[in-house]
Amino acid sequence: MKMTAIRLAGILGGLMICAMSVRAQVTYDRILNAAHEPGNWLTYSGDYKSWRYSTLDQINVSNARDLTAQWVFQSASLGQFETTPLVIDGVLYGTGQDNRAFAIDARTGRAIWRYQRSLPDKVQPCCGMVNRGFAALGDRLFMATLDAHVLALDMKTGNVIWDVEAADYRQAYVFTVAPLLVKDKIIVGVAGGEFGVRGFIDAYDTATGKRVWRFYTVPGPGEPGHESWAGDSWKTGGAPAWITGSFDAELNTLYWPTGNPSPSDYGGERGGDNLYSNSMLALDPDTGKLKWYFQYTPHDLHDYDATQIPVLLDAVWQGQPRKLLVHANRNGFLYVLDRVNGQFLSATPFANLTWAKGIGSDGRPVIAPGSEPTAEGTRTCPGALGATNWFSPSYDPQTGLLYVASSEECDIFSGAPQKYHEGHDFMGSIYVPASGEKAWGALRAIDPLTGKKKWEFKYSSPPWGGALSTAGGVVFAGDSEGNLIAFDARTGHDLWHMQLGAAIYSSPITYSLDGRQYVAIPAGGALFAFALPAK
Amino acid sequence: MFRVLYPAATVVRLALARRNRLILSAALICLSAFTVPARAQQADAKNPLDGNPAAIREGSSLFRANCSPCHGFNARGGGRGPDLTSGLWIHGGSDAAIFRTIGQGVPGTEMPANQFEDSETWALIAYLRSVSVKPAGPVAGDRARGERLFWGKSACGQCHMVKGRGGRLGPELTRVGVARSVEYLTESIRTPDKELSLSTSDPNNHYGIPLEYETVTAVTRDGQRIVGVAKNEDAFSLQLLGRDDQFHLFLKKDLSEVLHERRSLMPAYTEQMLNHDELQDLLAFLTSLRGWE
Numbered sequence: 001m002k003m004t005a006i007r008l009a010g011i012l013g014g015l016m017i018c019a020m021s022v023r024a025q026v027t028y029d030r031i032l033n034a035a036h037e038p039g040n041w042l043t044y045s046g047d048y049k050s051w052r053y054s055t056l057d058q059i060n061v062s063n064a065r066d067l068t069a070q071w072v073f074q075s076a077s078l079g080q081f082e083t084t085p086l087v088i089d090g091v092l093y094g095t096g097q098d099n100r101a102f103a104i105d106a107r108t109g110r111a112i113w114r115y116q117r118s119l120p121d122k123v124q125p126c127c128g129m130v131n132r133g134f135a136a137l138g139d140r141l142f143m144a145t146l147d148a149h150v151l152a153l154d155m156k157t158g159n160v161i162w163d164v165e166a167a168d169y170r171q172a173y174v175f176t177v178a179p180l181l182v183k184d185k186i187i188v189g190v191a192g193g194e195f196g197v198r199g200f201i202d203a204y205d206t207a208t209g210k211r212v213w214r215f216y217t218v219p220g221p222g223e224p225g226h227e228s229w230a231g232d233s234w235k236t237g238g239a240p241a242w243i244t245g246s247f248d249a250e251l252n253t254l255y256w257p258t259g260n261p262s263p264s265d266y267g268g269e270r271g272g273d274n275l276y277s278n279s280m281l282a283l284d285p286d287t288g289k290l291k292w293y294f295q296y297t298p299h300d301l302h303d304y305d306a307t308q309i310p311v312l313l314d315a316v317w318q319g320q321p322r323k324l325l326v327h328a329n330r331n332g333f334l335y336v337l338d339r340v341n342g343q344f345l346s347a348t349p350f351a352n353l354t355w356a357k358g359i360g361s362d363g364r365p366v367i368a369p370g371s372e373p374t375a376e377g378t379r380t381c382p383g384a385l386g387a388t389n390w391f392s393p394s395y396d397p398q399t400g401l402l403y404v405a406s407s408e409e410c411d412i413f414s415g416a417p418q419k420y421h422e423g424h425d426f427m428g429s430i431y432v433p434a435s436g437e438k439a440w441g442a443l444r445a446i447d448p449l450t451g452k453k454k455w456e457f458k459y460s461s462p463p464w465g466g467a468l469s470t471a472g473g474v475v476f477a478g479d480s481e482g483n484l485i486a487f488d489a490r491t492g493h494d495l496w497h498m499q500l501g502a503a504i505y506s507s508p509i510t511y512s513l514d515g516r517q518y519v520a521i522p523a524g525g526a527l528f529a530f531a532l533p534a535k
Numbered sequence: 536m537f538r539v540l541y542p543a544a545t546v547v548r549l550a551l552a553r554r555n556r557l558i559l560s561a562a563l564i565c566l567s568a569f570t571v572p573a574r575a576q577q578a579d580a581k582n583p584l585d586g587n588p589a590a591i592r593e594g595s596s597l598f599r600a601n602c603s604p605c606h607g608f609n610a611r612g613g614g615r616g617p618d619l620t621s622g623l624w625i626h627g628g629s630d631a632a633i634f635r636t637i638g639q640g641v642p643g644t645e646m647p648a649n650q651f652e653d654s655e656t657w658a659l660i661a662y663l664r665s666v667s668v669k670p671a672g673p674v675a676g677d678r679a680r681g682e683r684l685f686w687g688k689s690a691c692g693q694c695h696m697v698k699g700r701g702g703r704l705g706p707e708l709t710r711v712g713v714a715r716s717v718e719y720l721t722e723s724i725r726t727p728d729k730e731l732s733l734s735t736s737d738p739n740n741h742y743g744i745p746l747e748y749e750t751v752t753a754v755t756r757d758g759q760r761i762v763g764v765a766k767n768e769d770a771f772s773l774q775l776l777g778r779d780d781q782f783h784l785f786l787k788k789d790l791s792e793v794l795h796e797r798r799s800l801m802p803a804y805t806e807q808m809l810n811h812d813e814l815q816d817l818l819a820f821l822t823s824l825r826g827w828e
Contacts (some may be wrong), residue, residue: 128741258823385742416544425596432599432608433744438795460769461743480740481769497771502739524739 026088026136028183032249037073040088041068041514044133044178045392046468046509048247049312052394053469054510058517059532060472064486064495066532070518071109073527075100080128080464080505081522084178084392086136087511092520093155094527095131095178099145101158109529123147123297124172124192124423130505132244132390133178135186135414137206140412144175144188150204162209166190166202172423173197176523178244182254185212186318187339189241189256191306196236196262198425201281203288213288217258217276217532219239230271236420237270238276243307243390248323249286251340254285255312255325259305265373265384266301266415273298278306280327282342292342294363297331301372302355302413303384304331311395311402312339317447326448328393328404333359334451350444352404355380373415373431378474378502383411383439391466392507394475395448399489402448407462409439418485443467443477443485445492456493457485466507467511477517479505484521500528539759580631584657585664594662596654604736605645611765613733613745615645617714620666625713625825630638652819674717674819682771684813691817694801697824702762703780705748706732706801712824720821724814734766750800751775753785754792768793800817 026042033401034040038055046052048235059067075081075096085094092106099117104110120130123146134141134153141153141162147169152161166188167173172195177185185203193199199217204210218237221226229237238261245256261270261277280296281495283290285381297304311326317336325339336345344363356365371380387406394403411431441459446452466479474495475487480503485494502524510519520529541822586591598610605616608717612618622628626636637656640648651659665811685691692701695708708755711720736745753775775783778800787793802808809817 078739365552429809436797438797439744458770461740464742479770481768482739482742494770499769503737503741503743505741 004486011412019455025138028137028181030200030501031137031181038510039087040089041085041509042512043086043135043181044084044244045309046120047245048249048384050246051112051311051469052309052392052399052467053396053471053509055471056512056517057471057473058508058512059470059474059486059504059510060258061474061488061495063532064472064474067486067496067498067519067530068533069498070529070531073102073104073109073111075102075522075525075527076390077129078502080130081527082128082130082132082505083177083522083527084133084507084509085520085527086134086141087520088136088155088464090528091139091155092511093134093286094522095109095133095143097131099129099131099147101134101141101143101153103155103158104510104527106518106529108212109527115153117145117147117151118150120147120169122423123169123174124195125174125176125191130176131178131505132176134471135179135181136179137184137186140206141253142204142206144177144178144179144444145175146174148173148175148190150179150188150209151203151518152184152203152206152209153350157241164204164209164210165323167197167200169434170423171197174286176240177242180244180247181206182247184208185283185285187245187254187256189243189245189258191240191242193238193240193259193262193264194425194427195423196238196420197240198235198237199239199241199277201241201260201283203285206286208239215281215283215290215506217279217281217289219275225275226274228272231444233270233274235427236262237274237277238264239279240305241307245324246312248312248339248380252284252286252321253291253339254283255310255339256281256283257306257308257310257327260300260303262430263418263426264300264303265413265431266417267299268415268417274300275399278304280306280310280325280329280337280342282339294335294342294344296327296329296333296335297365301415302331302380303510304329304355304382305387305425306329307390308388309392312396313446313448317345317449322533326402328388328396328402328406328446330382330388331355331365332382334402334404334446334448346451349444350404350451350453352381352408352410353387354410355382365506375414375416377412377414379410379434380414381410382407383409383412383433385411385462387411389464391464391505392468392470394467394507396469396475396489398443398471398473399456399469400447401445401489403467403469403477403489404444404446405441405463406444407439407441407464409462410434410437417467441480443475444485444489445475445489457487457492457494463504465504465521466506470510472517474522475509476508478508478521478523480504482523484508484519484530491527498528498530500524501527542689572580578631579629580634582630582634582657582664583659584654584659585630587661587735590658590661591665592660593655594660594665597651597659598662601649602659607733610663611719614713615735617710618716618719619663620668621713621716622667623713623716623720624671630660633663646701668718674815674822676815676817676819678816678819678823680813681816681818683690684809684817685820689809689813689817698827704776704778709825710824710826712822713826717822720818723801724809726803726815727801728797728803731797731799748799750796750798752792752793752794752796753783753790756789756791757794758791762800
């Protein structure tokens with residue numbers, strides 16, 4: 001009897017341990033309600049609305065000046081460290097450059113496992129051997145690789161559970177995106193807009209790795225939109241989809257933006273609007289069926305990818321409560337759309353731009369005459385790197401402001417016809433920074449509904465780091481000079497900064513452990529974590 | 536699990552290429568379209584793509600992606616590398632010699648070995664030939680008189696260093712005779728504001744633009760003005776080398792203003808300050824500067 005009781009206690013103890021590890025399972029429900037679990041960071045943008053906002057408030061306007069480094073993790077490669085790590089029940093999971101990945105103790109920074117998938121010789125990412133992070137479900141992590149594979153890794157070990165080839169890397173198909181988990185599928189979008197790929201968005205079954213659907217962002221013969229490409233130009237049309245989208249469970253709609261048509265800066269052989277390049281796509285996540293689209297920059301000639309994070313807001317718009325989608329676009333306009341039907345509501349410039357005189361009531365840009373690239377070169381703003389880029393904006397419901405890292409840089413664009421050759425650069429242009437002009441940048445706080453700028457903080461050069469807002473009234477962002485900066489969300493006053501020694505190419509996250517709030521950001525080859533001093 | 540995937544040099548080249556592909560994306564003509572029959576190891580190898588317009592275009596984009604960080608956007612020289620349009624080839628100007636320099640680098644300098652395919656190297660050489668000028672003949676002036684001007688009346692040495700002697704505010708000139716054309720030097724002397732010289736770039740900032748030799752004035756809260764060249768700057772601090780040859784390391788919160796004047800600290804040497812003959816003498820001295828040898 002006594003023995004049984006001890007045994008029973010043992011079993012119960014075992015069950016409790018089991019219960020704890022069960023809690024470490026990520027469920028779709030947890031991600032759906034990620035905003036209510038601020039101790040963790042469960043999906044790329046923090047939650048499906050992509051606010052990159054946390055209700056953690058331990059770090060606030062009065063104490064942010066006391067922030068202190070807690071640990072530094074070295075990833076073992078230098079350059080553009082773009083990951084947004086996930087934090088799940090005390091463990092931080094990130095991806096690095098060169099197909100690397102790692103799990104670390106989020107309290108100490110000590111590595112738990114490291115993974116690296118070997119890279120074939122000829123992978124062709126346009127802009128660095130980068131990766132932006134994982135998606136998670138159950139005890140699995142999902143990673144999309146530079147050689148265009150999609151992997152499921154075991155959370156405890158980094159072991160590969162399944163591995164599927166999405167496309168042929170030798171044709172310059174590349175993944176840099178952090179996948180998005182929706183229900184039992186993970187969604188990824190391909191990169192390769194500088195190489196004349198045919199863009200696509202894929203969904204894979206998380207259990208088996210089987211592809212459930214593919215949406216080609218360049219429609220094939222017989223499909224609607226195909227007529228927007230002259231001749232055979234659709235075959236090399238680009239329109240990649242390399243930034244993580246957003247999801248509205250109530251509307252069962254996935255919002256995923258697309259990038260530039262190929263070749264990016266010469267349009268002579270791709271007459272037409274070039275659908276669905278530079279667009280917001282609303283897709284059914286179960287089937288991949290297109291619900292609606294909105295094209296921001298038709299027949300683009302300046303590399304104005306729309307691959308910026310779609311921010312989902314519910315707000316009163318002209319007296320009516322509406323479900324909105326806000327998008328600070330690389331072309332320099334901040335757009336508001338109705339996310340139920342894609343209706344265009346407004347567009348306001350948030351940076352200096354010369355390519356368009358404005359956006360018409362139909363949502364189409366009114367192109368400024370003489371802004372097209374010529375053989376001799378035309379100065380156009382924003383430059384090819386855009387008024388903003390892939391790094392995340394943040395929406396703070398307390399201030400009602402959208403924080404956007406923006407650039408002020410103009411380029412001389414010169415375009416020329418170019419023959420496509422599989423696996424090689426296909427851009428049709430040379431663009432260089434306009435000489436004699438000093439490029440700069442800023443973090444801007446913008447009312448997303450009116451487009452009015454509330455404040456800006458000037459950076460010495462164009463930023464490549466995004467923003468995080470928190471309930472403590474503090475916004476965090478990184479600049480290209482290597483500073484992680486804490487701002488007063490209301491005023492833009494800088495409360496604290498730390499020089500991390502290398503340009504920041506990522507957006508911060510926050511999490512909590514043992515009642516302490518942490519802020520984490522990569523820079524150079526290292527990942528840094530900050531917190532207030534332990535009491 | 537941690538296989539080394541590339542030799543280090545390849546990684547550097549890839550990193551540079553990737554960085555510049557975006558900034559300076561350029562029309563790449565397909566490489567395999569060129570048939571390049573022979574390897575270029577022979578000392579008398581000739582560029583099979585010489586004058587080929589498609590190769591020149593390809594070479595220009597390869598140049599911008601891989602070489603421009605040091606040699607400047609238009610091969611006219613950057614913060615670290617010499618002007619490659621001057622027609623002066625200190626490490627050999629034959630096709631085969633330039634091929635070797637690109638492939639093997641220059642030991643003892645910052646020029647690295649590069650791993651281009653042969654056709655790419657030839658395309659680069661075709662591009663460089665297309666932008667090169669015929670080397671100017673010897674400058675008419677007197678080298679010794681030029682040297683006296685440099686250290687004396689014209690006071691160039693107050694801001695420029697040659698073989699360890701001189702000032703620090705402006706670019707170092709020990710190799711300027713092979714690094715810059717006579718035309719460039721003349722422009723820099725007569726109109727230094729026209730194109731500010733580039734300083735070095737930040738290897739951690741892949742999309743960054745190098746700092747320039749630009750006049751920066753820091754105004755302190757008590758109204759003091761310190762003029763110099765910014766060695767670095769961010770939103771919070773300024774690292775200034777002052778006209779007094781001292782570092783002035785400021786926190787911006789201690790400054791009321793930082794003025795960027797978009798002009799060089801160097802005065803424009805007009806005809807009154809430096810007449811035609813004196814200019815020729817000075818150029819004779821500058822073009823004689825070919826390194827430490």
